Amino acid sequence: MAVDLSPIDASLLQEIANIHGLPKGAFNIRKDGKLVERHSSANIEIATKTDHPGIDITIADGTRGETVYIPVIVTQSGLKDVVYNTFYIGEDCDVTIIAGCGIHNESHQASEHDGIHTFHCGKNSHVKYVEKHYGEGEGTGERILNPVTNVFQAENSVCEMELTQLRGVTSTVRDTNAELEAGAKLVLTEKLLTHDDQTATSNMKVVLKGEDSNVQVISRSVAQDNSVQVFNPLVIGESMCRGHVQCDAIIMGNAKVKAIPGIEAACEDAMLVHEAAIGKIAGDQITKLMTLGLTEEEAEQEILEDFLN
Amino acid sequence: MLELRNITFEVPTPDGAGTRRIIDDLSLTIPDDRFTVITGPNGGGKSTLAKIVMGIETPTSGQIIFNGRDVTNLSITERANAGIGYGFQQPARFKGMKVKKLLDIAAGKKLPMLACNEYLAKVGLCSAGYLTREVDKSLSGGEVKRIEIATILARDPKLAIYDEPEAGIDLWSFDRLTETFRDIHEARDGRSIVIISHQERIISLADEVILLRDGKIEAIDKPEALMPTLGFVAKGVPGCQLTEPTELHLTEIPTTC
Numbered sequence: 001m002a003v004d005l006s007p008i009d010a011s012l013l014q015e016i017a018n019i020h021g022l023p024k025g026a027f028n029i030r031k032d033g034k035l036v037e038r039h040s041s042a043n044i045e046i047a048t049k050t051d052h053p054g055i056d057i058t059i060a061d062g063t064r065g066e067t068v069y070i071p072v073i074v075t076q077s078g079l080k081d082v083v084y085n086t087f088y089i090g091e092d093c094d095v096t097i098i099a100g101c102g103i104h105n106e107s108h109q110a111s112e113h114d115g116i117h118t119f120h121c122g123k124n125s126h127v128k129y130v131e132k133h134y135g136e137g138e139g140t141g142e143r144i145l146n147p148v149t150n151v152f153q154a155e156n157s158v159c160e161m162e163l164t165q166l167r168g169v170t171s172t173v174r175d176t177n178a179e180l181e182a183g184a185k186l187v188l189t190e191k192l193l194t195h196d197d198q199t200a201t202s203n204m205k206v207v208l209k210g211e212d213s214n215v216q217v218i219s220r221s222v223a224q225d226n227s228v229q230v231f232n233p234l235v236i237g238e239s240m241c242r243g244h245v246q247c248d249a250i251i252m253g254n255a256k257v258k259a260i261p262g263i264e265a266a267c268e269d270a271m272l273v274h275e276a277a278i279g280k281i282a283g284d285q286i287t288k289l290m291t292l293g294l295t296e297e298e299a300e301q302e303i304l305e306d307f308l309n
Numbered sequence: 310m311l312e313l314r315n316i317t318f319e320v321p322t323p324d325g326a327g328t329r330r331i332i333d334d335l336s337l338t339i340p341d342d343r344f345t346v347i348t349g350p351n352g353g354g355k356s357t358l359a360k361i362v363m364g365i366e367t368p369t370s371g372q373i374i375f376n377g378r379d380v381t382n383l384s385i386t387e388r389a390n391a392g393i394g395y396g397f398q399q400p401a402r403f404k405g406m407k408v409k410k411l412l413d414i415a416a417g418k419k420l421p422m423l424a425c426n427e428y429l430a431k432v433g434l435c436s437a438g439y440l441t442r443e444v445d446k447s448l449s450g451g452e453v454k455r456i457e458i459a460t461i462l463a464r465d466p467k468l469a470i471y472d473e474p475e476a477g478i479d480l481w482s483f484d485r486l487t488e489t490f491r492d493i494h495e496a497r498d499g500r501s502i503v504i505i506s507h508q509e510r511i512i513s514l515a516d517e518v519i520l521l522r523d524g525k526i527e528a529i530d531k532p533e534a535l536m537p538t539l540g541f542v543a544k545g546v547p548g549c550q551l552t553e554p555t556e557l558h559l560t561e562i563p564t565t566c
Contacts, residue, residue, distance in 0.1 A: 220404075289414065293414075294386065302414065303406075306407075
């Protein structure tokens with residue numbers, strides 16, 4: 001298949017997946033609802049789904065040290081792209097999955113990408129999933145991303161998920177669901193920056209089913225201008241388990257942030273904690289950085305960058 | 310050289326009916342190479358005076374001249390870039406910012422790891438664990454205070470003002486810190502240090518001690534002349550080893566750990 005990546009495509013890919021051109025190893029690049037290029041490796045097989053648009057990614061038992069890239073870019077306005085990607089990660093794996101969606105919309109029509117990602121993490125496997133969402137373009141057309149992430153973790157699997165959306169996405173509703181068997185560990189880190197009139201909603205439901213399962217939800221967000229954010233993480237402990245939910249938001253301008261961290265315990269040995277904080281940038285932080293020679297604007301920028309890190 | 314001319318700072322009274330004078334027509338000159346300690350009772354105006362010099366507070370009246378330039382109307386940033394530094398009594402914490410990054414910002418450049426190690430060692434912190442730590446709630450009060458002081462060392466301003474650097478710091482680190490202040494002072498390279506302190510050992514290092522009370526300078530003198538009036542001699546037995554943690558002080562902080 002011919003690979004035709006324009007400078008805009010290349011720039012979007014760089015932004016969301018930090019790749020220059022085509023990556024090495026297994027990858028699947030999707031543009032405007034169509035496959036651009038795909039490559040399977042000896043241990044990672046990528047195949048087109050037969051029932052839905054999307055792909056099945058099957059990672060063989062014992063695969064270690066490999067990275068698979070599945071970025072999506074949308075440059076066509078008026079397009080609504082829905083894709084189902086399912087990962088079957090074998091046992092005893094140690095893999096990294098780089099996903100993400102970049103939208104470039106110069107038009108007044110909306111562009112939308114809804115990615116439904118499902119992960120089946122095999123026993124004792126360690127999966128790192130990095131997903132970055134990004135929007136750009138001068139057009140008035142909305143850039144919409146509504147991702148759904150479903151995670152099923154088998155015994156003693158470890159999953160680190162980093163979900164990032166910094167700037168440019170007009171509207172997003174994110175649904176993340178996870179179920180953890182005994183000894184499984186999930187670290188879910190969400191970073192979000194909204195501006196102008198953008199809206200973002202993040203719903204999470206993590207069920208700690210097995211003994212010694214463990215989840216840590218870390219949400220860091222910045223809401224600027226007139227943007228609105230809603231966080232709704234829920235952790236349910238059904239056995240002896242540990243769960244910690246932390247929502248931290250910086251609010252600026254006329255933005256609104258609503259954080260509703262929830263915990264539900266159905267076992268007396270479930271240890272669940274939640275904390276949420278919303279506030280503006282502390283004045284003493286800006287003052288300190290100004291005493292180190294930064295202007296007020298530079299100090300604010302620095303604080304936000306570090307906060308979202 | 311820093312020159313304060315007739316500085317007055319007033320704040321509204323809680324009932325809003327009048328004003329309360331925090332700094333009262335204060336004039337002071339601090340020459341280059343001078344190690345000055347400002348001491349005095351709580352509420353006497355020490356921290357306010359320091360903040361006025363840094364530009365964090367604006368005086369109601371008066372003039373601040375730094376190295377021949379009137380900086381009274383300059384912003385905090387402009388004063389920082391003119392060579393004034395201030396170590397906060399209660400340092401800010403930053404979620405997500407690493408200690409290394411804060412030191413880099415302070416120095417205005419990306420510092421080599423070794424240099425960072427040295428700054429942290431000077432305040433009694435082993436850098437291996439600290440450079441990658443975040444300057445957030447995970448650090449203890451004493452740790453964040455020492456990092457605050459390290460940022461001023463990294464910044465290396467012409468005039469460094471430390472606001473109660475000993476507060477919250479354990480005796481071992483304090484011992485190391487006094488050595489650091491002594492070293493900076495003994496270098497005599499045109500830098501001035503002003504330390505707000507109640508600590509006898511810091512006061513004894515000074516070239517000059519200023520006693521500030523009710524927003525006014527009550528006395529300026531050499532430490533040996535002023536200290537007897539400050540009441541320090543009344544405590545402990547003169548010459549008692551226990552007043553200084555000499556057996557425990559950290560003379561060698563590893564810089565490569």
